[in-house]
Amino acid sequence: xxxxLLYDEIEYIGLSExxxxxxxxxxxxxxxxxxxxxxxxxxxxxxxxxxxxxxxLTDNISYEDRTESFQYTKxxxxxxFTKRLYTWLSSINKKCxxxxxxxxxxxxxxxxxxxxxxxxxHVEYLMRLINYKSLEEHNSVL
Numbered sequence: 001x002x003x004x005l006l007y008d009e010i011e012y013i014g015l016s017e018x019x020x021x022x023x024x025x026x027x028x029x030x031x032x033x034x035x036x037x038x039x040x041x042x043x044x045x046x047x048x049x050x051x052x053x054x055x056x057l058t059d060n061i062s063y064e065d066r067t068e069s070f071q072y073t074k075x076x077x078x079x080x081f082t083k084r085l086y087t088w089l090s091s092i093n094k095k096c097x098x099x100x101x102x103x104x105x106x107x108x109x110x111x112x113x114x115x116x117x118x119x120x121x122h123v124e125y126l127m128r129l130i131n132y133k134s135l136e137e138h139n140s141v142l
Contacts (some may be wrong), residue, residue, distance in 0.1 A: 003039045006099040007111060012113035013040050013097070017063065019114055022122070027072040029103065030085070031057055031124050036119070041096045044064050049088050057082060082134045094120075 003014025012099050016035035021028055026062050031054060038050040075081040094116065 003013060003113075004097040004116070005108070006101045007110065007113075009110055011043070011097075011099040011116040012095075013116050013119040015112050015114055019122075023051045026071075026129055027057060027076060029129070030076065031072070033123060033126055035063070037092065041061070041092075043096065043100050046092070047095065048127060051083055053081075077137055078088070079134060079137070082130050086127060086130050086134075089123060089130075092120075092123060 005012040005014065013036060016039055017032055019032075022032045025030070034054045034057070038047055038054070041047055041050070057072055059073050061070060069117045098118070099116070113136075
């Protein structure tokens with residue numbers, strides 16, 4: 001089951017957490033985007049990729065299990081990791097999701113959703129940030 005939704009002719013992505021958490025740091029942005037993907041993508045290979053990248057980024061510590069001393073790993077400084085992440089994120093498009101209308105008797109609360117067009121624009125922005133970081137760290141574009 002995915003959380004993507006078609007409502008009033010608008011396609012939505014279900015958010016794992018509030019969208020504002022992505023703006024605390026690049027690591028948070030990557031992590032919460034990966035969680036969104038985990039909840040919404042159709043293909044099991046994409047689900048596994050989102051889990052794998054998340055584990056590498058967090059040293060296998062989920063958001064719910066974090067303590068005050070939690071720190072992300074330094075994998076965003078690793079060119080191999082950022083290249084793999086960038087390449088995989090580049091493959092994400094509308095075909096990776098299934099936008100289903102709610103059942104007739106469902107009450108829809110869009111609080112935990114974001115329009116797909118806004119979400120994918122943010123993913124593209126995130127990819128530019130990852131590419132820029134790679135350029136800063138390694139003097140090369142991904």
